[in-house]
Amino acid sequence: MYRSPIKSPRGFNPYVKPIEGVRSRTQIGGVITVLASSIACILFLSQIFMYFQTDVTHKLDLAPSIPLSVVIPTKGGFSKTLLSRAKYSHTKKKKKKKVMESIQAIAANSIDINVKITFPKLSCHVLDYSHNGDRFSNGEFAKHHPLTFKMTRPTEYDYAIASGQKTEGKSKRLTDKSPASEKACTIKGKITVPRILGDLSFTLSEEVFAKTAELVQSGVSLPNTDQYTGGHDTSHYIHEITFGKHFDLAENPLKDQLVTMDDPSGVGLNQMSIRVVPTIYKRFMRYPERVYQLSSISYLIKPEMLLVSNPLKMPGLNIHYDFNPIEVTHVESRENLFVFLSSLIEIVGGVFVTVGLVSSAVVTSAQTVLKKQD
Numbered sequence: 001m002y003r004s005p006i007k008s009p010r011g012f013n014p015y016v017k018p019i020e021g022v023r024s025r026t027q028i029g030g031v032i033t034v035l036a037s038s039i040a041c042i043l044f045l046s047q048i049f050m051y052f053q054t055d056v057t058h059k060l061d062l063a064p065s066i067p068l069s070v071v072i073p074t075k076g077g078f079s080k081t082l083l084s085r086a087k088y089s090h091t092k093k094k095k096k097k098k099v100m101e102s103i104q105a106i107a108a109n110s111i112d113i114n115v116k117i118t119f120p121k122l123s124c125h126v127l128d129y130s131h132n133g134d135r136f137s138n139g140e141f142a143k144h145h146p147l148t149f150k151m152t153r154p155t156e157y158d159y160a161i162a163s164g165q166k167t168e169g170k171s172k173r174l175t176d177k178s179p180a181s182e183k184a185c186t187i188k189g190k191i192t193v194p195r196i197l198g199d200l201s202f203t204l205s206e207e208v209f210a211k212t213a214e215l216v217q218s219g220v221s222l223p224n225t226d227q228y229t230g231g232h233d234t235s236h237y238i239h240e241i242t243f244g245k246h247f248d249l250a251e252n253p254l255k256d257q258l259v260t261m262d263d264p265s266g267v268g269l270n271q272m273s274i275r276v277v278p279t280i281y282k283r284f285m286r287y288p289e290r291v292y293q294l295s296s297i298s299y300l301i302k303p304e305m306l307l308v309s310n311p312l313k314m315p316g317l318n319i320h321y322d323f324n325p326i327e328v329t330h331v332e333s334r335e336n337l338f339v340f341l342s343s344l345i346e347i348v349g350g351v352f353v354t355v356g357l358v359s360s361a362v363v364t365s366a367q368t369v370l371k372k373q374d
Helices: 026-054 080-088 093-108 138-146 155-161 179-183 206-215 221-228 303-307 339-372
Strands: 055-062 110-119 127-131 151-153 183-194 198-204 238-242 255-257 269-282 291-302 314-321 326-333
Touching: 026 339, 110 155, 110 198, 127 138, 127 183, 155 238, 183 198, 198 206, 206 221, 238 269, 238 291, 238 314
Parallel strands: 269 314, 269 326
Antiparallel strands: 055 326, 110 183, 110 238, 127 198, 151 183, 198 314, 238 255, 269 291
16 A cells, blocks of 8 residues: 655644654854844844935926816905805705805915014004005905904013014913003904915005105104104014915924114015915825915115106015915825835845855855864
8 A cells, every 4th residue: 555755744743843854953043043133133123223214306387277167366356156046046956056156166276374473563553555556554455354463462472572572481371561662563364365376565654654754854853753653673583474275394484583674764674575385285195185385585675766666666665476276286196005015024034044055055065074174
């Protein structure tokens, strides 16, 4: 009867111990084992470290176009008309659906501008702000932007940093009660505008500027006009200005900027040109997020140039912004998980196999040399 040389699996014992004396334990073998284990651990940890490092790629595309039918007119009125239609057309489902789609389209093609600026040497009642010519002082700004900016007395921290003082121990919540801060003002808030070019200004009011010029012409020195007008030095501190959600990995040029007018009188206009770059931020295992980056160019206009400008420009801060037609896509990715696991297995197994082959070759060569010497 034929018997297979291979024993039955039932007789196989995986826990059997090797016969004593078959495996020789030497110092060289121990060193080789320690060396192989150390190399395997180092490569193992480095592979894990490399896996958690993200690969960053960038791509440039044309930004999506905005149909003129969904752009909010700069003079307002359109959004209110849509809201009134939606309010009184609840019985007409088709009309209501069309109006709501228009409102959603407007919301998708608009952007929030968040502002916080401190004028350390100007009272709030002498300041004015405007968007595309609609000024707060004449009521046009509030018509188109119900959620308008607020002008308040600065906090201890805001006044200290805006006036160049030390901020240690200053509160970011308590209003500054010092006499000097009475002639200071912080403007902060948010407005929603269409994603098209525009101008946003924070300046002296036209009435105060005209009154100051009249007093100077009548012989009153410029510093002495403050008691009649409330201030003239338009130096300011930009805490932060953002368009939409700012891209965290990019520097914001409109943050923590102290602007001091170079004219001895302190009168001047900080003219800034801002380019808003739409960005799609794709992080690993997260939904894509629409953010914005900013690039800026700024220069100071002296008072004598303001007087001859046409149309007449007021001292303060003027921001001209426009949107870049090129959209940036920022993608962060990692190595495939299965590729990562395969690499770990290859490292651990490959190190021991390689070290075993090398050590075996070295030992065999040494034995051969010893035999020849004998």
